[in-house]
Amino acid sequence: MLELKGVESGYGDTQVLYGIDFNAQAGRVLAVLGRNGAGKSTTLKTVMGLLPLKAGTISLDGSVINGTAPYDVARAGIGYVPETRDIFPSLTVRENLDLAASRGRTGDWTMQTVTDLFPRLGERMDNGGQQLSGGEQQMLSIARALLLNPRLLILDEPTEGLAPIIVKLIHDKLQELRSAGLSMVLVEQNFGFATSLADDVAVVSKGQVVWTGTPSDIRKNTELQHKWLGV
Numbered sequence: 627m628l629e630l631k632g633v634e635s636g637y638g639d640t641q642v643l644y645g646i647d648f649n650a651q652a653g654r655v656l657a658v659l660g661r662n663g664a665g666k667s668t669t670l671k672t673v674m675g676l677l678p679l680k681a682g683t684i685s686l687d688g689s690v691i692n693g694t695a696p697y698d699v700a701r702a703g704i705g706y707v708p709e710t711r712d713i714f715p716s717l718t719v720r721e722n723l724d725l726a727a728s729r730g731r732t733g734d735w736t737m738q739t740v741t742d743l744f745p746r747l748g749e750r751m752d753n754g755g756q757q758l759s760g761g762e763q764q765m766l767s768i769a770r771a772l773l774l775n776p777r778l779l780i781l782d783e784p785t786e787g788l789a790p791i792i793v794k795l796i797h798d799k800l801q802e803l804r805s806a807g808l809s810m811v812l813v814e815q816n817f818g819f820a821t822s823l824a825d826d827v828a829v830v831s832k833g834q835v836v837w838t839g840t841p842s843d844i845r846k847n848t849e850l851q852h853k854w855l856g857v
């Protein structure tokens with residue numbers, strides 16, 4: 627569904643990705659793992675058109691999306707939950723969600739269904755973005771991406787900085803989305819979280835995919851974990 631071939635990218639003259647290859651398949655969750663600075667976030671930003679591609683191709687369901695502006699990548703069907711969450715702090719929860727809904731494709735995700743998924747957001751509708759806890763901001767960021775009615779959801783470290791109880795909640799919600807058949811690419815530092823949600827795993831090191839396999843393979847292989855993840 628989302629295929630990267632030989633993707634090279636970076637920040638200005640600083641190259642970070644040196645030929646990333648992976649294929650995230652429809653109806654499955656691909657976890658992208660790797661140490662800090664390996665290039666995971668850079669990969670997602672490049673997919674979203676936030677960083678220019680230096681070489682390679684990115685295709686979604688067979689259509690090349692290289693060089694597409696971020697807004698159009700979202701319209702093509704990729705929902706993005708950035709590491710920084712990027713909600714609008716001066717807008718209320720409702721306004722943040724309305725804005726996403728007005729830009730989205732039509733589909734099953736509506737204000738009602740996202741608040742059914744995250745009842746907490748329903749209770750906080752009139753609160754400003756900056757009044758939300760980290761966990762509530764993460765829920766809002768995911769809800770906002772879902773309102774685009776994406777074909778594929780990509781998430782950058784959704785558990786970062788969250789208390790264990792909220793990590794568990796986010797895990798259960800992503801598990802629900804997975805069971806409903808939503809395709810996802812998940813970048814995570816939390817090894818247990820990522821491998822319990824994923825169908826497939828790709829490990830990135832120094833801007834390249836160095837290993838692909840199943841979650842159970844990598845869970846069993848402590849040498850691999852130590853070498854590439856520092857677990």
Ligand SMILES: Nc1ncnc2c1ncn2[C@@H]1O[C@H](COP(=O)(O)OP(=O)(O)OP(=O)(O)O)[C@@H](O)[C@H]1O
Binds near residue numbers: 637640662669815
């Ligand atoms: N805005 C930027 N300008 C220049 N270099 C950057 C920028 N953002 C990230 N980098 C560099 O790019 C490299 C890859 O960073 P990236 O954020 O993709 O790593 P990551 O695998 O997602 O790890 P992390 O868990 O730390 O986010 C790092 O060496 C980082 O210092």
